[in-house]
Amino acid sequence: MLKLYNTLSKVVEPFKPVNPPQAKIYFCGPTVYDYMHVGHARAYIAADVLRRYLMVKGYDVLSVQNITDIDDKIIKRANDEGVSYDVITSRYIDDYFDMLNKLNIKVHVHPRVTAHINEIVEFVKDLIDSGYAYVTPLGSVYFNVDSYPYYGELSGKLDRGEWGQEDEFLSEKRRPYDFALWKAVKPGEPYWESPWGKGRPGWHIECSVMSSKYLGSQIDIHGGGQDLIFPHHENEKAQSEARFNHRPWVKYWFHVGYLTIKKEKMSKSLGNVVFFKDIVRSVKPEALRLWVLSAHYRTPLEFSEEGLDIASRTYSRLVNAVSTLKKLLSEVEPTSYLNDYEMMVLRSLSIIKERFYSAMDDDLNTPEALSQVYELTTVVFRDLEPKPNYALILKAYMLLREFNEVLGVLDKHIYYSPSDELVGKLVELLVNVRQKHRDLKDYETSDWIRNELMRLGIKLMDYRDRSKWVIEL
Numbered sequence: 272m273l274k275l276y277n278t279l280s281k282v283v284e285p286f287k288p289v290n291p292p293q294a295k296i297y298f299c300g301p302t303v304y305d306y307m308h309v310g311h312a313r314a315y316i317a318a319d320v321l322r323r324y325l326m327v328k329g330y331d332v333l334s335v336q337n338i339t340d341i342d343d344k345i346i347k348r349a350n351d352e353g354v355s356y357d358v359i360t361s362r363y364i365d366d367y368f369d370m371l372n373k374l375n376i377k378v379h380v381h382p383r384v385t386a387h388i389n390e391i392v393e394f395v396k397d398l399i400d401s402g403y404a405y406v407t408p409l410g411s412v413y414f415n416v417d418s419y420p421y422y423g424e425l426s427g428k429l430d431r432g433e434w435g436q437e438d439e440f441l442s443e444k445r446r447p448y449d450f451a452l453w454k455a456v457k458p459g460e461p462y463w464e465s466p467w468g469k470g471r472p473g474w475h476i477e478c479s480v481m482s483s484k485y486l487g488s489q490i491d492i493h494g495g496g497q498d499l500i501f502p503h504h505e506n507e508k509a510q511s512e513a514r515f516n517h518r519p520w521v522k523y524w525f526h527v528g529y530l531t532i533k534k535e536k537m538s539k540s541l542g543n544v545v546f547f548k549d550i551v552r553s554v555k556p557e558a559l560r561l562w563v564l565s566a567h568y569r570t571p572l573e574f575s576e577e578g579l580d581i582a583s584r585t586y587s588r589l590v591n592a593v594s595t596l597k598k599l600l601s602e603v604e605p606t607s608y609l610n611d612y613e614m615m616v617l618r619s620l621s622i623i624k625e626r627f628y629s630a631m632d633d634d635l636n637t638p639e640a641l642s643q644v645y646e647l648t649t650v651v652f653r654d655l656e657p658k659p660n661y662a663l664i665l666k667a668y669m670l671l672r673e674f675n676e677v678l679g680v681l682d683k684h685i686y687y688s689p690s691d692e693l694v695g696k697l698v699e700l701l702v703n704v705r706q707k708h709r710d711l712k713d714y715e716t717s718d719w720i721r722n723e724l725m726r727l728g729i730k731l732m733d734y735r736d737r738s739k740w741v742i743e744l
């Protein structure tokens with residue numbers, strides 16, 4: 272059974288969703304005012320692996336990850352550049368989706384705040400009507416933290432002295448720890464109409480609204496980076512439990528550890544970020560995914576060239592294992608007999624499978640799961656390649672496919688369409704045509720063919736009388 276650490280209870284608990292087999296996940300997404308950095312990649316990869324593993328366990332998963340497309344930082348950037356806020360957000364939303372695509376991260380719904388203003392206004396109105404929120408003379412709305420008795424429960428901050436937030440509104444709100452649900456418009460800011468006048472939503476309210484719209488009033492797992500526990504998630508929890516009048520609003524709180532660089536948290540405010548668009552110039556996204564998974568999701572992960580190098584080598588080894596197994600599958604005769612040694616290899620594959628799943632069941636222990644994947648590649652190169660046996664090859668190949676459902680790094684190599692075979696034959700044909708030109712010493716044409724293939728990502732390696740080709744993905 273899957274066990275997950277729950278930030279609310281502070282212990283590792285068996286995962287029992289509210290309505291099995293449904294598993295509903297909400298993960299806090301980005302505020303789109305700059306390019307995605309490696310810290311974002313880490314958090315969203317962790318959420319993706321959680322989603323994948325729940326699916327592998329047979330749950331009917333629905334995942335939601337919001338996009339904050341209106342916020343102080345976005346408005347500031349727009350003013351700095353002298354453009355409207357949506358010019359900024361569409362630029363960085365593109366960058367966000369580009370990162371998700373490259374990293375093979377899948378999310379079902381990506382709700383944007385500016386498309387949910389009506390629902391946000393409704394939610395805030397309900398909180399005012401039930402006495403949990405108040406309107407200020409300027410037309411802003413604040414959550415009255417003192418009206419909700421469980422504040423501080425998630426973050427473990429139980430002393431009012433630790434709750435201070437949003438200091439810039441101290442003169443407007445009743446208590447230093449109340450937080451904004453609706454912010455009255457300031458000159459030069461984008462705004463929407465509301466019963467309290469022109470304004471825009473506060474940050475925390477959007478996640479309560481968009482999660483309940485798509486996942487209902489109770490959620491199985493709510494996640495985000497560890498830095499969101501306070502005040503963001505504490506506030507989301509307060510306003511949602513206040514409105515829906517049941518607890519717990521979220522059954523399991525899932526928080527991802529920091530990505531550090533020189534032992535400091537990677538963040539825009541510290542100015543030490545490595546952008547995703549820059550790192551993928553030298554590191555394959557699949558290798559980056561493996562590197563992220565080489566640490567447990569709750570521990571800090573230190574950015575290092577060495578770590579990325581190791582992950583790149585691991586990725587090459589996995590790709591090599593897949594292509595070796597595929598090649599052997601097409602060449603080897605069906606098995607009619609297994610000798611004692613082969614029976615032993617068969618058992619070792621079973622042990623690898625069992626250990627992989629028990630590591631994943633143990634609060635998504637991906638470093639241990641990866642070590643089992645590595646062990647599987649050792650079996651491929653040590654036992655199967657020199658003495659191929661169809662039963663073992665098929666078993667190992669299916670196992671690697673299963674593991675990839677969780678890791679998500681080998682799709683390009685495992686899944687291919689029937690047209691890929693045709694592409695292979697056509698490339699072969701071009702390689703032969705080129706060879707004929709070479710035989711005739713027509714190097715101009717043969718070089719031209721080689722260069723054109725290279726432009727398509729197909730690399731030729733010439734030997735004395737023939738050429739080999741590889742697709743460099």
Ligand SMILES: [Zn+2]
Nearest residue numbers: 299300478503
């Ligand atoms: Zn959120």
